[in-house]
Amino acid sequence: MNAPVDPKKLIKGGLHDWEVVIGMEIHAQVTSKAKLFSGASTAFGGEPNDHVSLVDAAMPGMLPVINQECVAQAVRTGLGLKAKINLRSVFDRKNYFYPDLPQGYQISQYKDPIVGEGEVLVDMLDGTSFTVGIERLHLEQDAGKSLHDQDPTRSFVDLNRSGVALMEIVSRPDLRSSEEAKAYVTKLRTILRYLGTCDGDMEKGSLRADVNVSVRRPGEPLGTRCEIKNVNSIRFIGQAIETEARRQIAILEDGGKIDQETRLFDPGKGETRSMRSKEEAHDYRYFPDPDLLPLEFDQAFVDSLAEGLPELPDAKKARFVKDFGLSPYDAGVLVAERASADYYEAVAKGRDGKAAANWVINELFGRLNKEGLGIEETPVSADQLGTIVDLIGEGVISGKIAKDLFEIVWAEGGDPRAVVEARGMKQVTDTGAIEAAVDDIIAKNPDKVAQAKEKPTLLGWFVGQTMKATGGKANPAAVNALLKAKLGIE
Amino acid sequence: MSVDEKTVRRIAHLARIAVTDEEVGPLGAELNTILAFVEQLGMVDVSGVEPMTSVLPMAMKKREDAVTDGGRADAVVANAPETEDNYFLVPKVVE
């Protein structure tokens, strides 16, 4: 349990060093067409109360019927988290009054969730990795939305989101820094997106985090935690943790005590603040929902879903390292999105995997980032990029020309081979032409030629001049060999 | 177990039912009568007994993942005490 504390992760207080301990509850919207217990659409947006069935509005006598795809999605997610799948789980009612909670209770899973313990392997930028324990995953209903700024005395209630299926994924308090927390959410999001069980769109609220933060002196027992509700971006998760940890440290170093409470992160003010309104008299009176029978399925159902699972990022990464000889770091970058990994594989197929990775990561991703585009929007197809890699490998173009070619294909499209042909971009391997250029440069620079005998590094200058004279098309190997011979450099 | 006035008020608030001072006493007495009546359940040996979750054994029915409902905001808000543009209106909620 007590892994040695990494001093780099500690936060320096005024008096002591502090360790921050973080656990997370992620609410991930299940990818499905219809809601968890009704036939209304889950589509984002919509006119007020348009994606609402009489069940979602809790009309008298309306009853929930579970969406089997939401069950399958939860099981797939559980499998992706290497978690225990519970063949029997129970839906409970969590009772409280709130205007966007039409039934007066949320249908959730309290004692017997559909998915039990699992784990997520998280990679850090420095190449290290660690495991975060998953405590459970359960299915539950989302609430509706209250708008508070439409009117001075009224709140407006829209139930379009009411009843949308959520997976609440609860981690163990295994995270020790905001960086780790961000990396965990990033990785979890990657897994969900691979599985196709949640689109991970944090801007649309498809993924929200409740972050439990406490601090302690290294080696001491866990401190009192505060829960920061509904943080909706990975950047804010980091900021919220830093802010909250410092708040708690300041209190403790002042001799104060942390109150266990629910807090809200205000990114504008850069502070967390207490949500006292939600704190009052919490007694959810959980009990099994008598409108629903226990959720039961057999192992064969789980097995059939397991068979249909895609290759997940960890497995893919390992395969890329093994089959393509990539560094773990590069492989990690490539598998971060399923679409990127697929793109890379298409480029690498039948080619040099490392060269392909260089081109995908450095040129393509670099350019996409600059333009703010996703891999799905790339103007350069895997086929086109593959051909560029081929042209380099075949010695038809130099690496430098290849970058120009990439720019042309990016901007104008077209078959790279044809572009090279049409624009005369082939590299010159004809030694006669290269020799003429070399001779001309030697003739014009006798002083440099003289120096070169003592200072062989001047070779680079001659290479540069030759490449310039040949419009960059000279085969660099041929240029090198010729110059060495003519300048008498060993 | 018996409930005192404070408990009656707490339960009433949890259930979101306003109670007047005059109601608290009699309500507490009634609740205590009922609780005294159910007290006899304590005599039953229930060790090893599963609590009933469904009265008859059957598999839970499930729905296909298809959009079969919605698009009737008018009907959804038709009976609401206060609405605007198909939103339900409530006294302002302070978060």
Next chain:
Amino acid sequence: MDAPPAHRDLRRVSSPNELTLADARDALKAKTLSARELTQAHLDAMAKARSLNAYLLETPERALAMADKADSKIAAGEARPLEGIPLGIKDLFCTDGVETTAGSKILKGFEPHYESAVSANLWRDGAVMLGKLNLDEFAMGSSNETSAFGNVISPWRRKGSEAPLVPGGSSGGSAAAVAARLCLGATATDTGGSIRQPAAFTGTVGIKPTYGRCSRWGTVAFASSLDQAGPIARTVRDCAILLTSMSGPDPRDTTCADLAVPDFETSVGRGVKGLTIGIPKEYRVDGMPAEIQKLWDEGAAWLKAAGATIKEISLPHTSYALPAYYIVAPAEASSNLARYDGVRYGLRVPGKDIAGMYENTRAAGFGREVKRRIMIGTYVLSAGYYDAYYVRAQKIRTLIKRDFEAAYADGVDAILTPATPSAAFGIGEKANADPVEMYLNDVFTVTVNMAGLPGIAVPAGFDSQGLPLGLQLIGRPFDEETLFAAAQVIEDSAGRTVLPAAWWA
């Protein structure tokens, strides 16, 4: 053209609303009676019986329109099983475009945009809606005295007395309307006895089918794991006909069984020869009136005479059913009734903030008994008490169910018990009683709900004051057919109850 020959049953009755449902059906089919005449006769009777307060809402235009449609169907030779049969609907069933209140102020004015599964099944089969029937508020009560819209007055009176009596509850409007011939049959619901107890109090027949036989979709929920719809009618056969139409699978209710519905009417004359009827000794409660014991013995003798074997059995956890029920039912109700919050429908009473609005709305909208049960339910589910009360009660439910399973495994086909511990009482007579005393009304019926079993109440005799008394038969899960067969034997042996003359009209 000569008038068609009067149907034989029409000669015996003064007005078509006095017919049994089966006889009316046959008369309609024989075209000796039109659906419009039959409906009009009921509307007329209802107009004269408003002092009974059985109907909360009459829907005459709708009734006559449905009757006319039925007549054209009959004329076209396309009559459906309940074509033209006028029925009353307990106001717990949501009816499309027709106010549905559950007997509560909190739902006053609520007009659903949907039709309950049970009532929709009846309209599918050609029945005619006369109106919405009074009930205890949210079906919580055993005397119909908790309705926000006034008591229902039983059509029965004690010999030589004009004191108004309760019709029982919660389906008091249904039972009174059937007994007073204000409909041929009625829908009802039963959570702890709310079909069988009022049926017994009014000399009518009522069956609570197996939990899951009827869909709960569109019926205002009281306690989800116990609520079950069923019919009240004047004969066993009429109940069988109605239940056949009301029940059936529904993909919208997860707890509704995917079982084909037999034609229950075919089991009515089947008899009990070769069946074993259990007599549970634990139902012989302390202080049981001698006339109830006598009725029970008589019932057993009739079944025996008809060829059944009578066997004493033991259902050891019987006495715990009622206290366990008063944990489970209020707990579920406290949650089911949370949706009545003044936001989306029904009453809203302003408050200083949102919580104040909730509290004022619910304080003003719910009656005393409903509030009491919500409070108890909230208490038993609250932190620290959940295991001691709710979980324990659900464990006891398992034990109660096992008792029945053991009896059935031992060869018992059905169980005979009294339906109620007494005949109907006077309105207000128990006003000063503590709540538990009122709850004891359901002592014989509640076990059946706790175990999800079917139970039927059938009139079997009268008490010394001339009030009807009923017996209850409890069956195996989804074996309502045996109940209809056995109940018919009792009905035949006891003689069909002669209902009171219309003193109210």
